[in-house]
Amino acid sequence: MICVIVRAVPDLVEGLEIEERDVRPYRYIANELDEYAVEHAVSLKEKYNERVEVIGIASEDAYDEIDESLYMAIAKGVDKAYKVKIPKTTSYKIADALSDFLKKFDIILTGTLAVDEFYGVLGATIADKLDIPYVGGVRSIEIEGDSVIVKKELGGGAYLVLKVKKPALFGILSLEKPPRYVPISKLRSVMRSAEIEELKVKVEEDVLDVRFLEPPKPEVEFIDGDPEEVAEKLAEIIRGLIS
Amino acid sequence: MVEVLSESYQNKFGYEGLTRCYQCGNCTAICPVSDGRFPRRLIAHLRWGRIERFDEVWLCLQCKLCDEFCPRDTNPSLAMQTLKRISVENGSVPPHIGEFLMNVYRRRNPWGHSRMKRGEWMKDLNVPTVKDCEFDWLWFVGCANSFDSRVLGVTEKIARILNELEISYAVLGRDEGCCGNDVKRIGEDGLFELLMEENFKVFKRYGVERIITHSPHCYNTFKNDYNIEVKLFLELLHDFINDGSVELKHEFKKVVTYHDSCFLGRYNNIYELPREILRSVPGLKLVEMRSNRRTSICCGGGAGNIAVGYQGKVQPSILRVKEALDVNADVLAVACPFCKIMLEEASKSVNCNLKVLDVVDIVYHSMYGEGL
Amino acid sequence: MILVYAETFEGKISDVTFELLRKARELGDEIWTVVIGNAEIEGLGASDKVIHVEGERFNNPALHRYVLRKLIEKYKPKKILIGNTPIGIDLALGIMPTLVSCVDLDSKAKVVSYGGKVFVEVEFEGIYLINRGSFEPLKVDGEVEVEKVSIDVDKEIELLDVIKPEVDVDITKADVVVGVGRGAQNIVDLAEDLAESLGGVVGASRPLVDQGILPPSRQVGRSGRTISPKLYLALGISGAMEHVEGVKAKNVIAINKDRKAPIFRISRYGVVGDVEEIVPLLLERLR
Numbered sequence: 055m056i057c058v059i060v061r062a063v064p065d066l067v068e069g070l071e072i073e074e075r076d077v078r079p080y081r082y083i084a085n086e087l088d089e090y091a092v093e094h095a096v097s098l099k100e101k102y103n104e105r106v107e108v109i110g111i112a113s114e115d116a117y118d119e120i121d122e123s124l125y126m127a128i129a130k131g132v133d134k135a136y137k138v139k140i141p142k143t144t145s146y147k148i149a150d151a152l153s154d155f156l157k158k159f160d161i162i163l164t165g166t167l168a169v170d171e172f173y174g175v176l177g178a179t180i181a182d183k184l185d186i187p188y189v190g191g192v193r194s195i196e197i198e199g200d201s202v203i204v205k206k207e208l209g210g211g212a213y214l215v216l217k218v219k220k221p222a223l224f225g226i227l228s229l230e231k232p233p234r235y236v237p238i239s240k241l242r243s244v245m246r247s248a249e250i251e252e253l254k255v256k257v258e259e260d261v262l263d264v265r266f267l268e269p270p271k272p273e274v275e276f277i278d279g280d281p282e283e284v285a286e287k288l289a290e291i292i293r294g295l296i297s
Numbered sequence: 298m299v300e301v302l303s304e305s306y307q308n309k310f311g312y313e314g315l316t317r318c319y320q321c322g323n324c325t326a327i328c329p330v331s332d333g334r335f336p337r338r339l340i341a342h343l344r345w346g347r348i349e350r351f352d353e354v355w356l357c358l359q360c361k362l363c364d365e366f367c368p369r370d371t372n373p374s375l376a377m378q379t380l381k382r383i384s385v386e387n388g389s390v391p392p393h394i395g396e397f398l399m400n401v402y403r404r405r406n407p408w409g410h411s412r413m414k415r416g417e418w419m420k421d422l423n424v425p426t427v428k429d430c431e432f433d434w435l436w437f438v439g440c441a442n443s444f445d446s447r448v449l450g451v452t453e454k455i456a457r458i459l460n461e462l463e464i465s466y467a468v469l470g471r472d473e474g475c476c477g478n479d480v481k482r483i484g485e486d487g488l489f490e491l492l493m494e495e496n497f498k499v500f501k502r503y504g505v506e507r508i509i510t511h512s513p514h515c516y517n518t519f520k521n522d523y524n525i526e527v528k529l530f531l532e533l534l535h536d537f538i539n540d541g542s543v544e545l546k547h548e549f550k551k552v553v554t555y556h557d558s559c560f561l562g563r564y565n566n567i568y569e570l571p572r573e574i575l576r577s578v579p580g581l582k583l584v585e586m587r588s589n590r591r592t593s594i595c596c597g598g599g600a601g602n603i604a605v606g607y608q609g610k611v612q613p614s615i616l617r618v619k620e621a622l623d624v625n626a627d628v629l630a631v632a633c634p635f636c637k638i639m640l641e642e643a644s645k646s647v648n649c650n651l652k653v654l655d656v657v658d659i660v661y662h663s664m665y666g667e668g669l
Numbered sequence: 670m671i672l673v674y675a676e677t678f679e680g681k682i683s684d685v686t687f688e689l690l691r692k693a694r695e696l697g698d699e700i701w702t703v704v705i706g707n708a709e710i711e712g713l714g715a716s717d718k719v720i721h722v723e724g725e726r727f728n729n730p731a732l733h734r735y736v737l738r739k740l741i742e743k744y745k746p747k748k749i750l751i752g753n754t755p756i757g758i759d760l761a762l763g764i765m766p767t768l769v770s771c772v773d774l775d776s777k778a779k780v781v782s783y784g785g786k787v788f789v790e791v792e793f794e795g796i797y798l799i800n801r802g803s804f805e806p807l808k809v810d811g812e813v814e815v816e817k818v819s820i821d822v823d824k825e826i827e828l829l830d831v832i833k834p835e836v837d838v839d840i841t842k843a844d845v846v847v848g849v850g851r852g853a854q855n856i857v858d859l860a861e862d863l864a865e866s867l868g869g870v871v872g873a874s875r876p877l878v879d880q881g882i883l884p885p886s887r888q889v890g891r892s893g894r895t896i897s898p899k900l901y902l903a904l905g906i907s908g909a910m911e912h913v914e915g916v917k918a919k920n921v922i923a924i925n926k927d928r929k930a931p932i933f934r935i936s937r938y939g940v941v942g943d944v945e946e947i948v949p950l951l952l953e954r955l956r
Contacts, residue, residue, distance in 0.1 A: 066784045067404065068411050077787055080413055083403075149763065166758065172769045172782040172789060175761035178734070182763025187824045189731050190759045203829070206731065208678070208755045213832040216731050219825035225759075232392040237385050238402060239487025267788040269781070274939045276928075284940055285950035288922065291938055292955065295900050295920050296845055296867060408914075446931060447909070612879060642909075645851045646876040 057156060058095045058108045058132070059164035059176065060088040060123055062116035066169060072266050077170070082116035084123035087165025091226040093233050094195050095163055096131040102197050109155070109253065110137035111148060121250060129236045129244045136253040143260040145174035151257040153183040159221065161202060166190040166225035173262060181223035189216060190225030312379040315344045318371040324363035329594045330356050330611045336363065336373045343376055354380040355391050356609050358602065359482040360595035361563040381484030390483075393605040398485055400604060401492070405475045406440040407604040415443050416470030424456050425467045427503040432467035434528075435505040437519070439512035440475055441603070441634035447641055448634040454661040454668060455511055455530055462537060466509060472499055478518035478560070482600040493523060500525070509533060511657065513560035513633045514599075520565065529561075531632055534660060535570055538577055545663040548580030553659070554626040555583065556617060556640065557593035558633035571632045571656050578663045586620040594620075598635035607639075614643035621651055629653045670699045672746035673716060674737065676756055677708040678730065679831070685752030687806035689799060690715040692774065693750055694807060702813075703740060705733045714809030720744075722820050729828035730756045736820050738762055748774075753798040766795035772803045802899065802919070838870050840887055845869025846898045846918070848889055851876045852905020852926060853944045857883065859952060860904055866955045872896060874912045890915035905944045908932025924948070 064070055064079030071078040095106045108127045112120035117139050124135040136155075140148060156162055164177045167190075181188030193213065194205040206214040207227055218224075277287050318340050325337040335353050342351075357377035364372045384390055390398065400409035416426070418438075425432065436459065442452040459466055477492035499505075510516050511530040519527040537543040553575060561567040568590045575583050588594050597607035597614045607613070617640060621629040629644070629651055631637045641653040654669070661668045671693045676683040682704070693700045694715050702716035706727040713719055722736050737760055741749065751757045753770055761767040773779040774797055780789040781800065840846055847864040849857055854877055864871045872889040873882070889896050890912040901918035908923070908931035916935060923936040924944050933939045940947060 064783060066786060067409065068413050070783060070786055072787055077783065146763070146766070167769065169784050170782060172780045173791070174763075174767050175758070175769060178759065178761040178767075179763040182738075187826050188734070188759065189826065190761075191755045201825075205832070206755070214729075214731065214828060215830035215832060216729075217827040217829050218731075232395060235385070235388050235390045235395040235398065237388060237487050238485065238491055239386075240388075242487060242491070263792045265790040267790065269785060269788050274923075274933045274936045276933075276939045276941060278941075281942065281946050281950055284942065285947055285954055288938070288940065288947070288951055289954035292867065292900065292902070292922065292951075295922075606875065615879070642876065643879075646879045648851065648854065648880075 055159050056095045056098055056104050056106045056161045056163065057159040058088070058091045058106065058127070059162065060092065060108055060110050060120070060127065061085045061165070061168045061176070062110065062112035062120040063169045072268055074265055077266050082112070082119045084120065085165050085168040087167065087226055089123065089233070090229050091163040091165055092127045092130060092132065093229055094226055096234070098161070098195060098197065099131055104161070104197070106132045107134045107136065107159075108132045109152070110135065110250070111140055112137065113140055113142070124250050125245045125248060126236055126241060128248045129241045130234055135248070135250045137250050138253045138255060138257065140257040141259045143257055144262065145171060145176040145179050147258045147260040148176060149179040149183045151255045153180060155253060155255060156180060157184055161197075161220060162223040163195075163226055164223075166192070166227045175225070177223050177225040184221070184223070187218050187222040188225070189218060189222070191227045192224045193228045194230050195224065312375055314371045315340065315376060317369040318344060319369060321368060323366045323368060324373040327362055327366045329362070329613050329616055330358065330609045332356070332610075336377055339380060340371065340373055340376050343380060351380050351384065352391070354384065355394060357381070357600065358559075358595045358597060358607070358613070359600040360559040362592070362594065365563060365591050378482065378484050382486060383484075385484045391608070393608055394483060394601045397601040397604040398480065398483065398488060401475050401477075401480055402488055405492075406444055407475075407479070407601070408440075408444060410444045413471060415473055416468070418443055418449050418452055419456065419468070419470070422453060422456050423460060426470045427467045427472070427505070428470075430467055431465070433465040434507050434509045435500070435503070436466045436468050437476065437508050437510040437515050438468055438473060439510060439515045439634065441638065442511060443473070445634065445638055447638050448655070450668070451511070451634065451637070451655045451657050454657050458534070458543075458657075458661065458664070462542060464509075464533070469499065469503070474499065476512075476515040476518050478514040478522075479599060479601050479603070481518060481522060489522075497523070511634070513558040513565075514635065517560040517564050529567070529570075531571055531574060531656060534657070535574055538574060538660075543660070543664060545578050545660065547663050547666040549578050549659055549663055550580040551627040552582045552584055552625060553628040553630050554586050554621050554624055555589075555630045555632075555656075556586070556596070556621070556636055557590060558631065558636050559593070559595050559599060561632060562590060562593055571630070574656055574660060575630060578659055581659070584624045584626060586617075586624055588620060596631075596633075596636040596639035598639040603635050603638065606642075612643065614639040615647060618643045618647055618649065618651060622647075622649055627652065628659070630656055630659060632656045670701055670744065670746045671696060672740070672744070672749045673700055673702045674733075674749065674751040674757070674760065675702050675704045675708075675713065676752050676754060677704060677706055678756070680706075680708050680728075682708060682710070682712065683752065683754070684806060685754055685757075685801050687712060687715075687808045688801070688804040689750040689752060691804040691807035692799070696748070696774075698747070701744070701746070703737070705736050706730075710813075710815060712808040712810060713813055714811040715807050716813055719813050719815045721815050721817050723817060729826065731759065731826045731828065732822055732824065734760045734762060735822040735824050738764060739820050739822070740818070741765060747794055749796045751796060751798050753800045757798055760796070761798065762796060766793065767798060768793050768795065769798045771797045771799045774799075838886060840870050840872045840889065840896050841894050843870045843896065844898050845900045846872045846889070846896050846902070848872045848874065848901060848903045848906050849877055849883070850874040850904065850906030850912075852907075853948075854880070854882055854905070856904070856945055856948055859948050863902070863948060863952050863955065866952065867900070869898065869900070874906050874909070903932050903936070904948060906932050908935065
């Protein structure tokens with residue numbers, strides 16, 4: 055049985071308000087790499103007839119918005135959806151709270167990283183909590199008996215091919231083919247008929263001592279002069295940037 | 298791709314013209330993007346429900362050129378739309394179309410730009426929104442005119458002209474959605490219905506009764522799918538030029554050829570209006586390309602192809618630019634933001650001096666002597 | 670004591686390791702560098718000691734997190750520095766707080782998050798996954814004390830194969846991309862030379878691909894590929910939205926005739942001028 059963890063994260067396209075102690079998104083959306091994990095899970099279901107469940111993790115603000123991606127997962131073929139409400143917390147506390155629920159699955163998938171995740175890596179943390187193998191940066195998965203064969207990206211077009219004994223947890227990084235398209239009529243009918251079960255686990259608060267800052271705005275610096283001068287200055291800058 | 302089809306597919310998708318087709322091949326002969334078999338072969342297969350793969354249906358831009366020349370009123374473009382519907386129902390859409398649809402679903406525009414930023418173009422302009430005034434007309438700006446840097450200039454000019462003519466209008470700003478015209482041409486009826494429901498809700502909330510729009514895509518769907526009162530900005534301009542409210546004072550001494558937008562021309566039979574506007578510009582010499590009016594060819598931006606660009610082997614936009622060069626035009630005039638985007642890219646690609654301008658650009662120049 | 674993880678692949682220590690050593694030196698504490706798997710130990714002179722966990726089995730980077738976990742339990746280091754790379758990211762652990770996408774660490778650690786839209790300062794001690802390019806490399810030759818340590822790992826992860834990239838150019842993974850647009854279509858050869866001298870590849874905007882001047886694999890943008898090089902040198906590219914959306918470069922330098930070209934909005938440095946004039950001069954200096 056497979057479980058996919060899908061996190062609601064700030065929708066970066068819509069922008070953020072940065073306050074010293076807080077980052078306020080205008081909208082939330084499912085973490086893209088977690089949605090890739092759903093794609094992989096559905097492919098495994100189609101290929102090996104595995105049951106797939108999905109668990110949505112969302113803060114109070116995003117608790118309704120996560121529904122849509124859970125329904126989307128069901129429309130793609132996921133068998134059952136749960137969701138969990140979390141306070142302001144870290145991956146470590148989420149792992150503490152969820153490991154009991156997750157131990158019945160023999161393959162757990164989630165995104166390698168979430169866009170707002172910088173303190174701990176959820177997949178790795180849960181795997182350690184459950185004391186099962188973890189591999190992140192995964193691009194493809196196949197099941198072979200009691201093991202799983204994964205392709206892990208090394209960057210630059212290189213991959214490791216790994217054989218991992220189940221149960222195991224994988225951090226997904228990419229897809230080998232574009233995501234499935236779910237016709238909106240199907241999504242809307244799933245929204246009317248399917249149910250999302252609220253998982254009653256208590257996730258503890260965990261507030262870090264952090265300051266959030268605007269990144270420095272790079273503004274273009276024009277290089278003036280005659281072509282010789284410009285080329286000279288440019289060459290110097292380029293050497294500096296690539297060294 | 299998918300194996301279809303149930304016996305009831307024709308009824309299900311409301312398409313009956315197939316039985317009339319006698320496979321003459323006119324559609325294939327006239328289609329600028331045809332591979333020599335498309336779309337005739339698909340119609341033959343669809344006629345008997347013998348479709349194994351129909352990836353090639355995505356070649357279709359829904360430009361309706363084939364419909365014009367079908368001696369049996371089969372309307373091949375409708376047959377293609379039917380096949381697209383079946384594909385969408387099966388979740389089989391090519392990646393670039395899937396991306397277009399997801400962008401429209403998630404962010405209500407083809408490119409996936411921020412919904413929050415839809416009204417950003419009017420930041421420094423004096424443009425009334427539905428929230429701050431009474432208005433007679435809703436100006437539905439449209440996705441391209443709200444977001445794409447290549448047509449934002451046209452949007453700004455429309456705003457200035459509307460203001461100076463003291464038209465009672467307002468825009469929706471951030472509350473504007475996507476009209477769904479191209480979503481419907483793709484056969485994504487579920488998404489189209491969702492957009493239409495949402496738009497009607499917004500129209501109701503702000504008491505919208507009549508719409509002005511510059512985009513032929515928005516115009517077409519509002520008129521023929523929503524059945525709501527809609528006027529093209531160019532119609533308004535045409536009226537005001539005729540009654541003298543808009544004075545075309547400045548000369549535009551160029552050879553101009555006009556490219557018919559599919560959604561004005563073949564979809565709505567508007568061929569002469571933009572030409573009449575252009576003819577009233579002093580100094581302008583209007584010439585016609587080989588393919589004009591009913592025989593005009595598509596820019597390649599229809600039916601969801603605007604987001605990523607047309608993926609077929611033949612780029613109709615390049616064919617079109619070559620036609621304009623053949624008649625020695627300085628300017629290729631368009632009346633649609635999608636056409637402007639596609640044809641401007643094509644003009645750059647063939648590395649020529651052909652300038653692609655919206656009719657609005659030319660009128661604005663003639664009114665104010667600036668803006669080009 | 671600071672533990673520095675020496676990333677190794679196929680017996681060679683990766684460059685990011687030396688960047689970590691620079692910062693570790695600056696922090697002033699004793700430095701132990703951990704090398705896992707069979708590797709040639711060289712250039713680690715900046716560390717006080719090298720811990721070498723040998724064994725054929727540990728040539729599999731996927732096992733390194735379990736080795737590291739045992740080493741942490743054994744030596745209890747205060748700080749652990751790891752490169753935030755495809756191999757390094759898997760070394761985030763559950764037993765010790767891990768900070769991802771770290772760009773600096775002094776009294777406070779600095780992190781880039783939210784897709785680069787937010788900088789975070791945090792009081793932190795634990796595992797730092799440090800972005801490449803954050804520090805100048807410090808490669809010191811010379812003798813270092815090497816302690817061989819034997820570790821047992823019970824996790825069953827077997828390395829079956831290493832797939833090497835095909836020779837075909839992958840612009841998405843290049844550190845330097847020289848982009849050519851319509852304004853540079855007559856100097857594609859020069860752009861190729863320029864890219865070669867910078868150890869990079871040539872990418873293109875859509876018109877050049879449409880014209881068949883460069884293959885589709887080189888197209889940058891929404892309809893092409895998304896690139897994330899250290900440096901993107903945009904030649905004669907106006908910066909249409911379609912194109913710009915595929916550029917996630919750390920630094921963009923643009924040369925364009927039009928001062929108002931949108932490409933300058935995403936550029937760090939800009940030159941208003943003719944690429945046909947400037948590129949040959951630039952190439953002379955960079956060769």
